[in-house]
Amino acid sequence: MKMSMRTAGLALFLVLPCVASCGGDAEVAQAATPASQPVAVPSAAPVPGMHVDSILPPEEEERRFREGLAEPSGLEGGAASREALVRGFVRAVERADTAAVRRMIVSRAEFAYLYYPSTEFTRPPRRMSPALLWFLTMQESEKGIGRLFARRAGKPLGYLSSRCAPEPRVEGANRLWDRCTVTVRLGGAPKEERLFSTIIERQGRFKFVSYQNEY
Numbered sequence: 619m620k621m622s623m624r625t626a627g628l629a630l631f632l633v634l635p636c637v638a639s640c641g642g643d644a645e646v647a648q649a650a651t652p653a654s655q656p657v658a659v660p661s662a663a664p665v666p667g668m669h670v671d672s673i674l675p676p677e678e679e680e681r682r683f684r685e686g687l688a689e690p691s692g693l694e695g696g697a698a699s700r701e702a703l704v705r706g707f708v709r710a711v712e713r714a715d716t717a718a719v720r721r722m723i724v725s726r727a728e729f730a731y732l733y734y735p736s737t738e739f740t741r742p743p744r745r746m747s748p749a750l751l752w753f754l755t756m757q758e759s760e761k762g763i764g765r766l767f768a769r770r771a772g773k774p775l776g777y778l779s780s781r782c783a784p785e786p787r788v789e790g791a792n793r794l795w796d797r798c799t800v801t802v803r804l805g806g807a808p809k810e811e812r813l814f815s816t817i818i819e820r821q822g823r824f825k826f827v828s829y830q831n832e833y
Contacts, residue, residue, distance in 0.1 A: 676740065676747075680730070683748040687727040693818070694728070695721045696825035700795060700817055703824040704780040707814065708800065714771040719763060723826045724818060726752065732820060733827065736790030758815075758830040765833035766813060776803035786819065793819040794827070 674682075697703035703722060710718035724733055729752055739746040746754075778801040786793035795817040799810045815828035 674747075676745070679747045679749065680734070683734075683752070684727075684730045687730055689731045690725070690727050692821050693724070693732065693823040693825050696823045697722075698822060698824070700782070700819065700824050701780065703817065703826070704798075704800060705777065707826070708775050708777045711766065711771055711813075712773065712775055714767065716767075719829075723759065723829065728825070729755075733792065733818060736792060738789070755828050759828050762814070762831040762833060763829040766829070766831060769833065775800075776805075777801075778803055778808055782817065791820055795819065 697706055706718065707722055709715075710722070730748060734740065734748045734751065737751075738744050739751050780798065780800045782795040782798040786795050788794075796815075798814060798817060799812050801808050801810050803809070812832045814826055815830040816826070818825055818827050
């Protein structure tokens with residue numbers, strides 16, 4: 619029963635910040651629900667503020683997505699190194715600390731002002747509105763972190779090391795580390811696992827862009 623309640627809480631942790639800050643927007647969630655009920659992220663159809671084939675110019679899409687958000691001067695929280703970020707994430711999973719996990723991923727404001735403007739998704743052929751990209755990224759994050767916590771939270775992971783691609787992707791002021799894995803020992807031989815997706819590095823701070831993983 620304890621684990622099922624933890625999983626229900628995880629379904630809320632990525633959605634609630636947007637519910638609190640987005641007002642009438644519904645890029646990620648339609649409405650706040652009681653903490654005892656898991657939140658179903660809408661995925662079958664577009665939601666208000668999210669356009670698949672938008673007739674709006676890109677500048678207007680960005681303006682609408684940023685509406686009500688304070689522009690951050692840089693990444694807030696996170697860690698001062700990639701290794702420190704990964705170790706902090708592992709500790710958070712071991713302690714079932716959802717608040718710590720939430721602090722390590724980019725906020726909607728950071729996504730809007732710091733991450734999105736320089737991504738390949740602002741240009742053809744992969745162009746995507748910020749609202750849609752945010753929705754898809756958070757949807758995969760919620761799935762990944764929920765499954766990881768359901769299987770691994772509250773017990774030692776046996777962390778040994780981590781590694782990412784040899785070189786980061788450089789997009790504007792951002793350095794993006796992909797293909798990240800961690801090596802853990804769970805009662806046997808070391809095993810390499812993908813527990814999260816891209817890490818963003820900006821001005822000496824590191825945070826996760828997505829918690830999409832192999833689970």
